[in-house]
Amino acid sequence: MKVKLITRRYLNILCGLVMIVAAASNANAQHRSEEEIKRIQDAKVAIITNRLNLTPEQSAGFWPVYNEYSQKRREIHRSQRKIINDKKAEGKTDDQVLNNLKEVQDLRQKELDLEKEYQSKFLKTITAAQVIELYKAERTFNDMLIQRLKQRN
Template sequence: MSILSSTFRLLSLAALLLTVAPAAHAQGGLGGGRKGQRLGQLENAKIAFITNRVSLTQDQAQKFWPLYNEFSTRRRELNRSGRLLRRDVTDGMTDPEIRDNFNQAFAMRQQELNLEKEYFEKFQKAVSLRQVAQLFQAERDFTKEVIKRVAGAGGPPAIDTN
């Protein structure tokens, strides 16, 4: 697996974890308040982590977070569609059906790339180019930290935002 592919997968996991959190928290959790509380804590930790890493001023944060939330929502929708495509491949499919499924998955990945490019430009209207670069690095670092902690502790504990 290439570095770009693994980075994309890590970012997708973080996006999934953090974009599911608000919906789960608003609905009282996924089957229980404790799980929803953990997802809410994860979302809050990501916000604090990114705000700290990117050194957002209050003015920048007011412009940045609505854009970032919009970006996350759109990315989550694309990731969900992509997961459904990958899950659809079955032993009963013909070769043309499998090829079509892959072509759809490739198109979905292209849409994700286009979305990142679109928001790369939009983010620069709220924060500096350097801060945009720091944002993408902070997302990767946060995802790595979440994976490390989940694998080591069986659940997402509080994440140090410094």
């Protein structure tokens, strides 16, 4: 009975996510409104909450740390995209292109360092098994978004 309830809950969340992503995919992906971004983030929170099965105490300690982590990670990804998109290789010397590649590698290392730092912060409020589930939930969510965008195109 409990497994059916959890499975049904998970399926309801996934159906909601698909509807949200479908609505969001109708708009230009690079010009999403704040409302659409909020709906996508809400779906992500629902999936993570469901997968981690957080207690109220864990939830109170986890979400502020996770939100901080997510914001810092988004900033790193924006910097990577800016380097890759703004600094085209055309007309540049090999040294200039190699310098751009080094900048991207440095940002990847920064992201890895951030993950290590926040893993220890997560472990103060959730278990190691829940941290693994967090990473799986993030990957599942991202894969679903990518799949939805591919279907749109």
